[in-house]
Amino acid sequence: MTEKNPLVEGLAIPERTRRLLIISKRDAPAARAGAPAGSNRGPAPRRARSPPCSRWARSWRSGARERQAKTAGGPRQAQRSSADGPVVRYGQALVSKRSVQPEARGTRVIEVAGGPRLVVPRGRLTAVDGPSAGHTIAVEAAPVVVGAGDDVDFTLADPAVSARHLEIAATPLGFRLRDLGSTNGTFVDGRRTGEVWLDEATEIRAGETRLSFTLEEGARELPLSRAMNFGDLLGHSPPMRAAFAILEGAARSDATVLVLGDSGTGKELAARAIHERSPRRDGPFVILDCGAASPTLLEAQLFGHARGAFTGATEAREGLFEAAHGGTLVLDEIGELPLDLQPKLLRALEGRTVCRLGEPRPRHIDVRYIACTHRLLEAEVRAGRFRQDLYFRLSVVTVRLPPLRERKEEIPRLVSHFLGKLAPGAPIDLPRSMLDLLASHTWPGNVRELRNVVERFLTLPGVPAASLLGTSSGAPGGAELGGLPIPVGEPFHEAKRTWTERFEQAYLEHLLARAQGNVSEAARLAGLSRQSCYRLMQKHGLRVE
Numbered sequence: 405m406t407e408k409n410p411l412v413e414g415l416a417i418p419e420r421t422r423r424l425l426i427i428s429k430r431d432a433p434a435a436r437a438g439a440p441a442g443s444n445r446g447p448a449p450r451r452a453r454s455p456p457c458s459r460w461a462r463s464w465r466s467g468a469r470e471r472q473a474k475t476a477g478g479p480r481q482a483q484r485s486s487a488d489g490p491v492v493r494y495g496q497a498l499v500s501k502r503s504v505q506p507e508a509r510g511t512r513v514i515e516v517a518g519g520p521r522l523v524v525p526r527g528r529l530t531a532v533d534g535p536s537a538g539h540t541i542a543v544e545a546a547p548v549v550v551g552a553g554d555d556v557d558f559t560l561a562d563p564a565v566s567a568r569h570l571e572i573a574a575t576p577l578g579f580r581l582r583d584l585g586s587t588n589g590t591f592v593d594g595r596r597t598g599e600v601w602l603d604e605a606t607e608i609r610a611g612e613t614r615l616s617f618t619l620e621e622g623a624r625e626l627p628l629s630r631a632m633n634f635g636d637l638l639g640h641s642p643p644m645r646a647a648f649a650i651l652e653g654a655a656r657s658d659a660t661v662l663v664l665g666d667s668g669t670g671k672e673l674a675a676r677a678i679h680e681r682s683p684r685r686d687g688p689f690v691i692l693d694c695g696a697a698s699p700t701l702l703e704a705q706l707f708g709h710a711r712g713a714f715t716g717a718t719e720a721r722e723g724l725f726e727a728a729h730g731g732t733l734v735l736d737e738i739g740e741l742p743l744d745l746q747p748k749l750l751r752a753l754e755g756r757t758v759c760r761l762g763e764p765r766p767r768h769i770d771v772r773y774i775a776c777t778h779r780l781l782e783a784e785v786r787a788g789r790f791r792q793d794l795y796f797r798l799s800v801v802t803v804r805l806p807p808l809r810e811r812k813e814e815i816p817r818l819v820s821h822f823l824g825k826l827a828p829g830a831p832i833d834l835p836r837s838m839l840d841l842l843a844s845h846t847w848p849g850n851v852r853e854l855r856n857v858v859e860r861f862l863t864l865p866g867v868p869a870a871s872l873l874g875t876s877s878g879a880p881g882g883a884e885l886g887g888l889p890i891p892v893g894e895p896f897h898e899a900k901r902t903w904t905e906r907f908e909q910a911y912l913e914h915l916l917a918r919a920q921g922n923v924s925e926a927a928r929l930a931g932l933s934r935q936s937c938y939r940l941m942q943k944h945g946l947r948v949e
């Protein structure tokens with residue numbers, strides 16, 4: 405039996421696989437709501453220790469708790485008390501109030517003579533035993549992902565640890581540990597946990613490895629911008645304003661910039677705004693997607709070629725280095741650049757000359773470079789997939805755009821921004837219930853996903869709020885291609901990009917359905933590398949269990 409996906413009309417997904425996809429879509433509300441309370445195997449989750457919080461944070465989180473209570477299957481609260489203060493039980497989650505000042509543990513903003521600063525406390529994570537005993541890492545402004553994979557910040561050589569096992573992040577409320585859906589679970593002080601606030605000294609177990617987390621003396625101070633946007637990139641949370649301070653400095657200089665951040669966090673917007681604020685603003689702005697083409701094509705695209713340089717090269721062609729002369733070249737998805745092209749790129753960046761393929765004559769180029777990637781490039785270097793010398797050359801200025809889940813206070817403003825853009829002149833507000841739902845989502849597709857949700861809200865009136873999260877969208881205007889609506893209300897380039905994103909998502913859903921959730925098989929069927937397949941899945945918030 406097949407069932408039509410109401411949001412991608414014309415495309416039918418078999419019911420069994422549709423269930424698989426919906427359940428595995430990260431944070432799919434339907435899946436969460438359907439999960440039986442207490443269905444986790446293993447010991448009961450650890451009581452989440454929650455530090456006292458400022459007023460906005462408290463009301464924001466209390467909304468989340470209510471939602472959590474609802475999705476966990478109704479009013480199942482039981483009051484009890486502990487040494488820390490009153491404890492309120494909501495389904496699986498236990499939240500307690502602590503009496504320690506949050507400043508001692510959380511990030512905070514201070515005003516000093518030179519302008520506002522973000523103060524980030526220092527934590528340290530150390531493997532106490534197991535094969536990686538003695539390994540240690542500082543936990544500061546950027547979250548630390550721990551796992552057995554080689555693309556994480558802290559790799560544990562432990563077969564019982566999942567590739568991406570857990571994450572520790574500094575937040576205004578203290579250091580927060582989150583299990584990333586690991587197979588064998590994360591245990592804090594001996595109890596299995598999903599999410600927990602960490603104390604000054606906490607024992608954590610992942611797989612067979614014992615880890616110790618400790619708070620260290622001192623804190624890092626990061627300058628904050630006073631601005632609430634950088635070009636089209638909106639942001640008023642401290643982590644975004646810290647990023648803006650770096651971007652503003654970078655725009656004034658001609659330095660090479662490395663923009664890091666998960667898919668949909670606005671890396672391309674940041675690159676464009678750097679160019680537009682730089683002395684090169686009147687020069688060309690050229691983007692190369694390093695993950696999109698085969699290595700041979702990529703080389704020809706970058707360097708250009710002489711006539712007859714290879715079969716099919718019937719005409720001489722300039723490459724993107726030359727096309728960007730006098731302006732900015734964005735090396736998008738630089739983490740996907742094939743290893744054998746990396747030394748050639750490095751030579752071009754350092755020598756400031758390029759030779760077209762099949763032509764010995766070097767041509768002078770004057771280009772400013774910005775590289776973007778969703779990968780942890782340092783981890784790629786450690787894993788031998790990215791050359792260290794190229795990494796150093798690209799990371800003259802490094803800026804990381806935080807994921808939306810770390811700055812949920814920005815959601816209402818972003819929603820208004822997208823409503824204004826997508827429905828100009830129509831004074832529309834999102835209902836409170838919808839905003840609450842958005843606050844409880846963890847946004848694997850980041851701001852891009854939020855924009856898509858707002859668009860769905862506008863184009864599918866009457867659809868329940870929960871169904872708007874994490875599914876393909878409709879669009880205004882009525883035009884469609886292959887069953888996917890074309891957003892004719894948008895300018896051409898925006899519409900093309902939106903449609904392409906819809907296509908990618910719909911294609912991927914069907915591909916995974918066809919491959920019964922087997923990513924290797926899906927990649928084989930689509931003629932993609934497994935990495936590209938995972939990248940697209942991450943971009944569209946799809947995950948198979």
Ligand SMILES: Nc1ncnc2c1ncn2[C@@H]1O[C@H](COP(=O)(O)OP(=O)(O)OP(=O)(O)O)[C@@H](O)[C@H]1O
Pocket residue numbers: 636637638639665666667668669670671672673674776778851852853855943
């Ligand atoms: N801070 C922001 N303010 C306003 N819009 C944003 C912001 N961040 C992202 N967006 C929107 O999200 C979409 C994706 O942004 P962008 O392409 O810059 O992300 P990216 O990080 O480069 O993603 P990818 O790695 O998948 O290429 C854009 O349509 C943009 O409008």
